[in-house]
Amino acid sequence: MISLAGLNPEQRHAAETIEGPVLILAGAGSGKTRTITYRIAHMVDNLNIDPKSILGVSFTNKAAREMKERVSNLLGNRKSRKLTLSTFHSLGVKILKKEITKLGYYKNFTIFDSSDQLSIIREALKMYRADKSFDRKVVLSKIGYLKNNGISHTDYEHSSFFDPEDPYDVAIEYVYHFYQEKLAFYNAIDFDDILFLTVRLFNDFPDVAKKYSELFQFIMIDEYQDTNNLQFQLILGLTSSHNNLCVVGDDDQSIYSFRGADLSNILDFESKFPGAKVIKLEENYRSTSSILGLANKVIEINKERRDKTLWTKKKSDALPKIWLTANTDHEAEITIEQIVQYQGDGMHLADIAILYRSNTQAQPLEEHLRLSNVPYRILGGQKFYDKKEVKDIMAYLFVILNPRDQLSLRRVLNVPNRGIGKATLDTFLKKSLEENITLYDAFLKYPDLIPNKTEVINKFTKIITDFQEKFKKHSLPESISCLVEDIKFNQYIEKSHDNAKQVERRKNDINIFIESAARYESYNKSHATLENFAQKLLLQDSQDLEELNEEEDDDVRVNEVTLMTLHSSKGLEFDTIFLIGVEEETLPHKRSVQEGGVDEERRLCYVGITRARETLFMTYCKERKLFGKDVPRHLSRFLNDLKDDKLFTLQDRTTFGHMTEEDANQYKKSFFKNLMDDLEQK
DNA sequence: TCGTCCGGCGTTTTT
DNA sequence: CGCCGGACGA
Numbered sequence: 001m002i003s004l005a006g007l008n009p010e011q012r013h014a015a016e017t018i019e020g021p022v023l024i025l026a027g028a029g030s031g032k033t034r035t036i037t038y039r040i041a042h043m044v045d046n047l048n049i050d051p052k053s054i055l056g057v058s059f060t061n062k063a064a065r066e067m068k069e070r071v072s073n074l075l076g077n078r079k080s081r082k083l084t085l086s087t088f089h090s091l092g093v094k095i096l097k098k099e100i101t102k103l104g105y106y107k108n109f110t111i112f113d114s115s116d117q118l119s120i121i122r123e124a125l126k127m128y129r130a131d132k133s134f135d136r137k138v139v140l141s142k143i144g145y146l147k148n149n150g151i152s153h154t155d156y157e158h159s160s161f162f163d164p165e166d167p168y169d170v171a172i173e174y175v176y177h178f179y180q181e182k183l184a185f186y187n188a189i190d191f192d193d194i195l196f197l198t199v200r201l202f203n204d205f206p207d208v209a210k211k212y213s214e215l216f217q218f219i220m221i222d223e224y225q226d227t228n229n230l231q232f233q234l235i236l237g238l239t240s241s242h243n244n245l246c247v248v249g250d251d252d253q254s255i256y257s258f259r260g261a262d263l264s265n266i267l268d269f270e271s272k273f274p275g276a277k278v279i280k281l282e283e284n285y286r287s288t289s290s291i292l293g294l295a296n297k298v299i300e301i302n303k304e305r306r307d308k309t310l311w312t313k314k315k316s317d318a319l320p321k322i323w324l325t326a327n328t329d330h331e332a333e334i335t336i337e338q339i340v341q342y343q344g345d346g347m348h349l350a351d352i353a354i355l356y357r358s359n360t361q362a363q364p365l366e367e368h369l370r371l372s373n374v375p376y377r378i379l380g381g382q383k384f385y386d387k388k389e390v391k392d393i394m395a396y397l398f399v400i401l402n403p404r405d406q407l408s409l410r411r412v413l414n415v416p417n418r419g420i421g422k423a424t425l426d427t428f429l430k431k432s433l434e435e436n437i438t439l440y441d442a443f444l445k446y447p448d449l450i451p452n453k454t455e456v457i458n459k460f461t462k463i464i465t466d467f468q469e470k471f472k473k474h475s476l477p478e479s480i481s482c483l484v485e486d487i488k489f490n491q492y493i494e495k496s497h498d499n500a501k502q503v504e505r506r507k508n509d510i511n512i513f514i515e516s517a518a519r520y521e522s523y524n525k526s527h528a529t530l531e532n533f534a535q536k537l538l539l540q541d542s543q544d545l546e547e548l549n550e551e552e553d554d555d556v557r558v559n560e561v562t563l564m565t566l567h568s569s570k571g572l573e574f575d576t577i578f579l580i581g582v583e584e585e586t587l588p589h590k591r592s593v594q595e596g597g598v599d600e601e602r603r604l605c606y607v608g609i610t611r612a613r614e615t616l617f618m619t620y621c622k623e624r625k626l627f628g629k630d631v632p633r634h635l636s637r638f639l640n641d642l643k644d645d646k647l648f649t650l651q652d653r654t655t656f657g658h659m660t661e662e663d664a665n666q667y668k669k670s671f672f673k674n675l676m677d678d679l680e681q682k
Numbered sequence: 683t684c685g686t687c688c689g690g691c692g693t694t695t696t697t
Numbered sequence: 698c699g700c701c702g703g704a705c706g707a
Contacts, residue, residue: 060696089697111697191697226696259695358693414683421683539697567694589693604694627692628698685707691700 002041002074007034014279015039018047018218021273022246023266027310028253028295028610029286029573036220036248037067040083041074043218051075051082055216055238059223061087061539063571067222084216088231090539092194097535099201099208108531110188110398110405111538114140117179117190119407124178125171134171142172143179147192148230148260150199153180185438187404195230202237213241224249224269228260232272245273251306252299255567255604257597263304280308284610286573288316291616294647295609298638302599320609320616320648322582322639327623327630332364334653335578335619336372339561342576349375350557351575355566355608357587361580362563369561379564385540389493389506390513396483397534400467403440410439416492419456440464463487471530477518479530484510566604569611577612579605583620583633605638622654 004012011031014024015038026032040056043049058064064085072080086094093111101107112120121136121143151159153176163169183189189197202209219238221227224247227235239245251266270276284292292312299305325331339352354365362378369376384390392415395408403409414420427450432442443461448454463486471479484490493506520536521528562574566587581587588601609616618639623630634640639648 058696063696087697092697113697114695194697223696255694256696258693259697360692417683419683423683565694568696570696586693591693600694625698683707685705687703687705689701689703692698 002038002045004038004042007031007038008283010279010281010283011035011038014281015042017246017277017279018043018049018244020243020245021269021276023224023269023276023278024246024248024281025278025306025308026248026250026281027284027308028250028607029284030281030310031283031285032248032250032281033067033070035281036222036246037070037074039246040071040220044075044079044083049218051079052084053215053217054083054220055091055218056083056085056220057088057091057222058085059087059226061090063087063222064090087539088234089191089194092198092234093535093539095198095201095212096189096194099205100197102205102208103197103201105184105189105197106187106402106404108187108402110186110402110408111194111535112183112186112188112190112407113538116188116407120179120182121175123182124175127178128171128174134168138168139172139175142168143176144192145260146176147196148228150196150229150233152196152200153177185404186406187402188407192230195234199230199233199237202234202240206240209237209240213238217242218244219246221245221247222249225251225254225263225266226256226259226261227265228262230260232262232265243273243275251304252302252308252603253570253607255570255600255607257600267304267306282308282310284310284312286613287312287610288314288318288614290316290319290647291609291612291614294320294616294642295606297642297645297647298602298609299606301641302602304599316614318615319646320612320618322635322648322650323617323619323653324635324651325619325621326654327621328361328364328625329368330654331580331619331621332368335365335580335617336368336374338578338617339374340372343374347576348557349559349561352578353562353564353569353572353574353576353611354578354580355564355569355611356580357566357589357604359565361586365563365580374561375559376561376563377558379562379568384509384512385537387506387509389489390509393480393484393489393510393513394534394537396467396487397480397530397537399440400464400471401531401534403464404438406439413460416488416495418460420453420460424450424453475518476521476528476530476533477514480517481514484514566608570607573611573613575613576615577608577617579608579616579618581620581624582618582636582639583624584636585633586624587636587638602638605636618648 004015007015011034014022014035024032024035026035036056040054043054044051056067058067064087068080068083068085071083071085084091096109097107100109117140118136121139125134125136125139146156146161149161151161156162156176157173162173183193216238219235221235226249235245247266247269249266251263254261254263254266257263265272270278287295289312292310296309323334325334335354339349342352343349356362366376366378385394392412395411398405398408399412410425413425428439428442431446431449432439435442437445440461443457447457447461467479467483470482474482489510490507494503517533520533524532582605585593587605588598592598592601620635621633624633643650
């Protein structure tokens with residue numbers, strides 16, 4: 001029996017409302033995760049609901065994992081194992097693995113990341129012979145936008161999204177077709193396709209939708225404010241045979257509209273799901289009253305939001321501080337100075353975070369942290385999987401699994417250099433087009449197409465076929481390290497870099513990769529096939545990699561300051577927050593202002609403020625170096641509009657050198673006091 | 683086939 | 698100011 005006595009009345013109400021559509025509006029720091037983990041535990045343990053029939057969906061693997069862990073702490077491993085707690089995308093892949101042949105794909109499909117996508121679009125634009133240079137990224141995001149609105153490449157021309165007068169739209173019409181045909185030919189899908197195809201599957205085969213909807217009788221969606229149209233369609237499919245949908249979210253923390261998140265999903269929940277119950281969690285357990293007071297004022301300006309006001313029992317008079325600094329260097333300097341002081345006071349560095357709007361702002365901070373010998377970590381910098389050498393090895397694995405995957409094939413073809421360059425590739429590409437076979441099949445069928453290349457071609461295809469066998473017989477880590485050995489990858493790394501340190505780091509990355517395969521194998525035993533491992537890699541869901549990379553330990557929090565963007569800070573909390581660069585054109589970002597997305601920037605600011613438990617510093621610069629030029633800056637409207645409300649103290653740190661205004665006054669006072677004392681003595 | 687040089691561009695990014 | 702991608706030359 002799970003006791004809900006530890007929940008407040010609203011949380012408890014949320015945990016006990018099981019049937020029908022429910023919207024839990026969970027403000028920042030209102031105990032959301034606690035509430036939904038108890039809700040699940042209550043369903044299973046107290047109401048005897050079969051855990052197999054419960055589906056919990058979140059956005060990140062990390063969130064899904066955390067949920068799993070916390071439910072498991074309440075329910076025990078045996079029951080919690082039967083729950084399905086996953087991300088939208090891994091759920092989609094799971095379904096597609098079983099059903100994708102219905103849509104004309106092979107089962108061993110590859111998932112393309114954005115660099116793969118961009119290279120196809122580059123090819124398409126070349127074919128289109130665009131005299132005006134179209135921006136690949138714009139084209140890609142438009143295609144993604146179309147997919148997220150359920151428009152396929154064949155629908156596009158006849159849809160309301162297509163304007164025949166707009167040259168961009170006409171180009172995109174061509175590129176979209178080219179792109180989808182290439183993907184199908186490579187037996188690959190992109191991230192949007194994972195959801196797009198799942199929705200299409202549900203629409204074209206209602207019995208399939210019914211099957212999954214009957215399997216999952218109770219559905220929970222976390223971070224509902226970030227769902228897009230496609231995810232909404234998916235939810236409709238999953239609930240087609242029942243109405244037990246519980247969504248959890250906070251419209252004030254919707255910060256992913258640029259990825260298609262549609263705020264109306266949460267704003268109009270009741271009209272989309274009639275009879276819905278709405279439960280508000282408004283007690284904040286995280287921040288002091290002064291931090292929350294500022295946060296509430298900042299966000300209340302937004303028009304399109306659900307009415308709610310967070311409150312807390314944690315009273316405090318310590319107002320958030322805003323520092324005016326001279327420039328980015330000065331900003332970094334006094335921020336780190338303050339952190340050093342805290343460090344001297346015995347504060348744990350893991351309780352401190354520095355947040356910023358964009359990654360470029362991290363640079364001066366990093367410099368000053370290093371200068372002051374303050375340990376730090378940067379969240380969301382270069383991803384492990386994005387490192388070139390790791391991607392290379394992964395590409396080998398993808399080709400071994402799916403030789404139709406031409407992008408991976410082309411990636412590894414001449415890595416390490418084996419004399420298969422552009423000319424050779426083009427000849428084989430031409431042949432494969434003529435015969436309408438895959439590039440790989442062209443290698444197999446016509447190895448002597450170019451007489452003096454026969455040997456290298458045969459050598460290459462032999463590696464692939466050999467390892468297709470090898471992976472069946474031997475363990476994952478064994479096979480991968482054998483592959484690395486066979487292709488002489490380490491020599492290749494040595495040859496491509498003259499910096500000895502870089503060589504070591506890159507070799508080490510490969511070792512980490514192999515170790516992660518070993519870990520994956522030890523966790524998953526007989527299920528640890530190359531196919532399943534590759535799928536984890538494709539969904540960037542290998543916790544082993546992260547663990548190995550960060551050496552995280554649950555009990556010991558590493559003594560490091562955390563640096564990250566506002567986006568990646570959502571869901572986290574720290575005793576002390578430094579929110580830097582709170583300036584016009586930085587937060588709100590210039591481009592968002594131009595495109596009318598100021599509301600979302602305001603939410604971003606709100607997210608940043610509400611990360612802080614005890615202490616909040618915000619900084620802005622008089623001048624910021626942008627692209628080599630010094631540009632004058634002003635305090636962000638989000639704070640400037642509240643100047644008279646006494647919600648924060650503004651300190652000009654440019655005039656007191658390294659001292660705060662208070663310190664300077666103190667100094668002046670004691671200076672005069674000493675002077676007086678001296679005079680008195682005389 | 684590979685390396686170098688030059689020009690353009692520069693936000694956030696759960697999968 | 699610095700990075701990345703395309704062009705062009707050795």
